[in-house]
Structures are given as C-alpha cells and as structure tokens.
Amino acid sequence: MSLAEPAALPVAASVPPRLTIVARFATRFKTSLPAYLLLLPSLVFLALFTYGAMGRVIIDALYQRATPKAPLRFVGLDNIAAVLADPAFTGAVVNNLIYAIGTAVPSIGLALLFALALARTNAVTSALRAALFLPVLIPMVAASALFLFIFLPNVGLLDYYIGRLLPVLPNWLGDPDIALYAIMIITIWKNAGYYMLFFLAGLQAVPEDVMEAAHLDGAGPFMRLRYIILPELKPTFLFVIVIATLNAVTQVDHVFVMTKGGPSNATNLVLFYIYQQAVEHYDIGMASAATLLTLAALMALTALSFRTMAKREGGP
Amino acid sequence: MLFSRRLMLGLAMAGSLAGALAVPAIAGEAPTEIDLFFPVPVDGKLARDMGTLIKEFNDGHPDIKATAVYTGSYDDTLIKTRASIKAGKPPAAVIMSANFLLDMQIESELTNLDPLIKADGTTKEQFLGQFFPALSGNAVIDRSVYGVPFQNSTPLLYINADKAKEAGLDASKPPQTWAELTDWAKKLTKREGDKVTQWGIAIPCAYDYCGWMMETLTMTNGGRYYNEEFGGEVYYDTPSMLGALTWWNDLVSKHKVHPPGATPGPAVSTSFISGNAAMMMLSTGSLTYVRENAKFNYKVAFIPRNVRNAVPIGGASLIIPAGVEADKQKAAWTLIKWMTSPEKSAWWSRATGYFAPNMAAYKTPDMIDFLNKNPDAKTAVEQLDVAKPWFATYKTVPVRKNLEDEVMLVLNGKKQPKEALVAAQKAADETLQPYNAETSLKLP
Numbered sequence: 001m002s003l004a005e006p007a008a009l010p011v012a013a014s015v016p017p018r019l020t021i022v023a024r025f026a027t028r029f030k031t032s033l034p035a036y037l038l039l040l041p042s043l044v045f046l047a048l049f050t051y052g053a054m055g056r057v058i059i060d061a062l063y064q065r066a067t068p069k070a071p072l073r074f075v076g077l078d079n080i081a082a083v084l085a086d087p088a089f090t091g092a093v094v095n096n097l098i099y100a101i102g103t104a105v106p107s108i109g110l111a112l113l114f115a116l117a118l119a120r121t122n123a124v125t126s127a128l129r130a131a132l133f134l135p136v137l138i139p140m141v142a143a144s145a146l147f148l149f150i151f152l153p154n155v156g157l158l159d160y161y162i163g164r165l166l167p168v169l170p171n172w173l174g175d176p177d178i179a180l181y182a183i184m185i186i187t188i189w190k191n192a193g194y195y196m197l198f199f200l201a202g203l204q205a206v207p208e209d210v211m212e213a214a215h216l217d218g219a220g221p222f223m224r225l226r227y228i229i230l231p232e233l234k235p236t237f238l239f240v241i242v243i244a245t246l247n248a249v250t251q252v253d254h255v256f257v258m259t260k261g262g263p264s265n266a267t268n269l270v271l272f273y274i275y276q277q278a279v280e281h282y283d284i285g286m287a288s289a290a291t292l293l294t295l296a297a298l299m300a301l302t303a304l305s306f307r308t309m310a311k312r313e314g315g316p
Numbered sequence: 317m318l319f320s321r322r323l324m325l326g327l328a329m330a331g332s333l334a335g336a337l338a339v340p341a342i343a344g345e346a347p348t349e350i351d352l353f354f355p356v357p358v359d360g361k362l363a364r365d366m367g368t369l370i371k372e373f374n375d376g377h378p379d380i381k382a383t384a385v386y387t388g389s390y391d392d393t394l395i396k397t398r399a400s401i402k403a404g405k406p407p408a409a410v411i412m413s414a415n416f417l418l419d420m421q422i423e424s425e426l427t428n429l430d431p432l433i434k435a436d437g438t439t440k441e442q443f444l445g446q447f448f449p450a451l452s453g454n455a456v457i458d459r460s461v462y463g464v465p466f467q468n469s470t471p472l473l474y475i476n477a478d479k480a481k482e483a484g485l486d487a488s489k490p491p492q493t494w495a496e497l498t499d500w501a502k503k504l505t506k507r508e509g510d511k512v513t514q515w516g517i518a519i520p521c522a523y524d525y526c527g528w529m530m531e532t533l534t535m536t537n538g539g540r541y542y543n544e545e546f547g548g549e550v551y552y553d554t555p556s557m558l559g560a561l562t563w564w565n566d567l568v569s570k571h572k573v574h575p576p577g578a579t580p581g582p583a584v585s586t587s588f589i590s591g592n593a594a595m596m597m598l599s600t601g602s603l604t605y606v607r608e609n610a611k612f613n614y615k616v617a618f619i620p621r622n623v624r625n626a627v628p629i630g631g632a633s634l635i636i637p638a639g640v641e642a643d644k645q646k647a648a649w650t651l652i653k654w655m656t657s658p659e660k661s662a663w664w665s666r667a668t669g670y671f672a673p674n675m676a677a678y679k680t681p682d683m684i685d686f687l688n689k690n691p692d693a694k695t696a697v698e699q700l701d702v703a704k705p706w707f708a709t710y711k712t713v714p715v716r717k718n719l720e721d722e723v724m725l726v727l728n729g730k731k732q733p734k735e736a737l738v739a740a741q742k743a744a745d746e747t748l749q750p751y752n753a754e755t756s757l758k759l760p
Contacts, residue, residue: 068423069754152586152587153575154515154575155587155590155592171577171578174521174577174578174579174724174728175576175577176725176730262724263521263577263725264725276714279394279395280391280711
C-alpha cells in the first residue's frame, strides 16, 4: 500500500480526468486484491446459496399466473399488494408481533434474573446454570413433541396438575384464545437459558473496582444494579434483543409440529404463512412476495441494530 | 518363461471376464436404477418395513435396482416430489396421499398410466377391477388412471367395551345412528359437579383430520362434501353439512359429552387409551396402535349414520410423476404392480394396519389367518362397501383449510354453525376461482 500510492499519484496528475478515475480505481483494486482473494471462497458460497436464492425470490415475486394452466406472466408489484391485502398475512404479522414481544420481554427478563442470581461460580450455581441451559440443547422439534404431550387436553402433564385447581380444563393448543400463548411458553422456556449465557458474560465485564467502590460508598444491591450493572450491560441487552427478535421471526419449528398455524390461524406466524403459500397453495409468487417483505423487515432491523451497536462500540 | 505363462493366463482370464461382462451389456440390461419416494404418516416402524419390501423386490428383479427414499409426512412428500419435478429429476414412483392426485393432475405433474396398462394387454376395467371399487374415485381422473391404490383407511368408531359395560351398555351391539350415539355418549360421560372426568366421545379436529371427519359426518348425513366429478366445487353451505356441524357442535356445547375445542388425532387416541374418552372416531390406521396399547376390551364399529351409512376413504396411492424417462417408467410400473399384488398388499396391510386395497389380498391364506386372529380388522374391510372417495379439488389443502378454520371456531364456541359454513363456502369459492375461470366459467 505504502509503495503503490506514491507511484500512482504522479501518473494520475498527468492524464485526463476520466482516466484518473480508472487509474485510481485500478490502484485501489490492486491494493485490495489480496483481501478480495481471501473473501472469494465465502463470496462464492454466499453467492450460490444466499444472494442467488435472494435474486431468485425477487424475480419470482414479480410473476404470477392467472389460472392453473396459464403461463407465468410479469405482474410487477401485484403479488406484494395481494400479500398485504391477505387477512391471513396481516393476521400472521399481528400474531408475530405479539409473539415477538411476548417472548422477548419475559425470556430476557428471566435470563437477566438467572444471570444475576448465578453470577458467582460455585458448585451449586454451576449445576443450576447447566439445568437452565439444558432446554437450549434440546432441538426445537424434539421440545415441541415433548410439549405436545404436556399440553394434551385432560390427560397431559399440565392438566393433570392444574386439573385439580380449575373447574374447566383449557384445551391449550385447541383454543384460539390460548394456543399462541402456549406456543410462547415453549419459546420462553427454551430461550431464557440461552440469553442467560450472554448476560453471564456481560456481568463478567462489570468492573470489580467500581462495584467495590460503590459498596464502600454505601450503595445497596438495588442501587448497584440500577446505576452500575444495568448501564454496563447495555450492549448485551441490545445484542440479546436483536437475537430474540430474529428468533421470533425465524423459529417456527414448534408451530409446524404442534399447531400448523391453527386453530383457525391463531398461531400462524409470518414464516409459516410463507410455507403455506409455497407448499399448500403452491403459489410461488405470493410466497416470494411475502418472503421479500419479511426479508426487508429483518434487514432493516439488522441494519438498525448494527448501527446502534457500532455507535456504542464494543458489545459481544 | 514362468512369467510369460502367468501373463498369458492373466490375459486370458481378463479376456473371458470381459467377455462375460460384455454379454449382458450388449443385451442392454444394466439394471435400471429407480427411486421410490415414500412417506411415513404413522410411526417409525413403517420405514423398516419398506426397506424389507424393496429388498425383496430387488432380489427378485435383477434388471431393476429400486431405492426407497424416505420423504417425511404426506405433505412433505408432495413438496419433495414437486421440487424434484421442477429440478428435472423426478423419482420414478411416489407413494402420494390419494387426495393430492387431482391437484397434481391439474398442474400436469402426473404420468397417465393408461398406456402402461394397455401395454400389459389388460383393459382399464380389468386393472381397476382388482381393487375395492371405492378406491377408483381417487385413482381415476377424466377417465384415465393416474394412481394405483397402495395403503388405505376409513374412519371407525372405537368403543371402550369395559366402560360401556359399566354404563350398562353392550358394546357388541354398537350404536348405529347419531341418536343412539348421542345417547351412548351421554351415558358414558362422567361428571363431578361441573367438571367432566370422562368424556363420552372424542372426534379429532386438527388440519387434515378435521376436514376428513367433516366429510365423514356430512356423508353419513346424506351429503357429498365436494363434487366427485369436477375439481372446482365444494358443498360447504348445504343442509347436509349444516346438520353434521350442528350435531358435532351439540355434542360439545349442548350435551357436553365431547371435549371442547379442536383436538388433534394423537390427543384423541391418547385420551381413549388412557380411559379419558370412552368412544372416539379415528382412522383404521390407528387400529394397530390401539390393539397394542389398550389395557381394556375395545370394539370397533361402523361410523353411525343419520341418513345413510357412508365413509370417505383415506390413504395413499402409487403414482409416476410427469417427466420420467420411458425405461424408468417401465421399471416403476413393474415395481408398482409388484407392490400392489395380492401377496405384497396383504403383507403391507398386516405390517401397518392399513387395509389392503387389492381385494384378492383377503383371499391369501396368511390374511385369512390374520383376520381370524384379529376380527377387529374385518370391520374396516366390511365398511368398504359403503366407502366413497376422499375429497380432492383444485388446491385441495387450502380449500380444506377454508372449512377447517371455521369448524375450529364453532367447536370453540366462537361462531354458530350456519355463519361458519357460509364463511367457509365463500372462502373456498374464492380459492377455487382460478380453476373455474379456466373450466366451468370459460365460455365460448
């Protein structure tokens, strides 16, 4: 770099402006060539399996056929308009919002609580940490199959115990008013342990001396939490919130296994809606349009969070 | 000297070996390699049974090498088959849910089997004549054969005979009408105050099962559910379906003998096995499960009628996707005929609990023996006399879901049967509209 730049500059000064740009570009390219070469293998795979697929989705979203035997024709943004007008899609978006907030807030709250309680390492806390982390190790599909039996109406584990207290037993997965919350319980159970891990890591970064100083100054546990620990954990919070939100959109295994979006679309989430359009309706145009909308929302979210994280510098 | 002799010998051996290898090669009979996609809609043992079956086929047919590829549920199998057709590499044969055939035919994804039947020197009538007549409705589309029935089921009424006896009922004379069933369910429901400790009857309602049970109830109420001759019509907003849904809803909210809400199939069978539900309506496919797990005497019976005895079939057929090359088509056809032959059909039926679609299967000695030992397996076969095709329309799954979503609302007490069926009909008509635009509403 240091050798190439001085050599390029005099040349650039003597040639016409258009060439200057080309030359400058060439120089820049030459200097960063090794970087591109290093990136090449992953770029090839990203292009093949990520960008290629995304390009395909964008193209597919622009085509539709009017009748089953009719050829595909270009319809522009009609598919996107149709998705936005579909009450099943708006229903899925609303469900997904409830689901995202209803899973992120409690699981992060629980995770923080667990982390604070188990911050010090000893035999007991290690065992408890392992116990709380266990649900993370169980694949979502297996966990859903397990909860299917816990939620069984009348004979399931939950009704077996709660049945003694309630006069009428709820049909956990069969009642549209309850089903989404039942699904949310699994997500919270499964993710709280995972987020706890990040908070435990975050707590390690809280400076010992500051804590000690606060202690000496007579700050109680609540004051220390409010004015030292929580501010120190801000980057962790931000990161975990992003992860939790992404999870809420991308994890639908349990919906698939337990309810298939039912009863009456009560547990239909956006990703499952896309699956239904692609597979059940066999409507690639609608599925692609819904995918694009979801992708746009996720990318906006990711970009926003990366920018915020970059501003704060650091974070896990 | 020695060296050259050995070399000569070696050369000679190599030559004769090459010759031996070349002979079949010249005849053009390298084994045709074909894939068979198969779903496992019930439990894991089926995959092993399929392995046994295919191995036996390969041993008996040296010119074909078939590979069984497990493809998940019925729905997953449809996805994977469609994906491989799109990729230009369809499997030679697929065990496909019988009510997806029409939709696939509309999308031009199936091979018409008529030429293959003709090439065997048999007529369509002779070929279809091997199978129970109820099954041809889902195998024949526009008078052409597109599928060969492989594993089939009908819904049954399961009764806990011990509980019936407790309630003073005789399970050997099962309820035959809705009125009798309602009466039985009332007698079999146990209450402690407001709380129900034992339900009289449970009928499953989850996506897929719910539509099938609605078809069952509608048919026993004299209805049809859909137009068997044309894929663009369903009869949701009709008196026969209104009666069916109202009765189901009455069992839940009026008589309070059926658990509220939508209950999936496995929950219903678990409830029956644990004694929490004294009767249930479920597929014959669950018979093996009940036989192996019930710790009480049980009886199976026909689905009771209100107007007539009738049940839909369920299950899967063997198909050849569109775009399979001629030689693979021939090999697949050999496999399909072998798998649906009386002996294999009977063996598969005993292994899985489905009934054997090939009528001659029930005349094989092994099957006669099996039925004598398990008379409950006979009920399903006898009920076939009144069986009718499984609903199949353009976009079968969404059209079915249009109804199921509304039925679930009714069972949860959120809608009245009439308004639910009107809404279901409207939604289904919209889903079917593109097909009608191309067929019934395309006018000169």
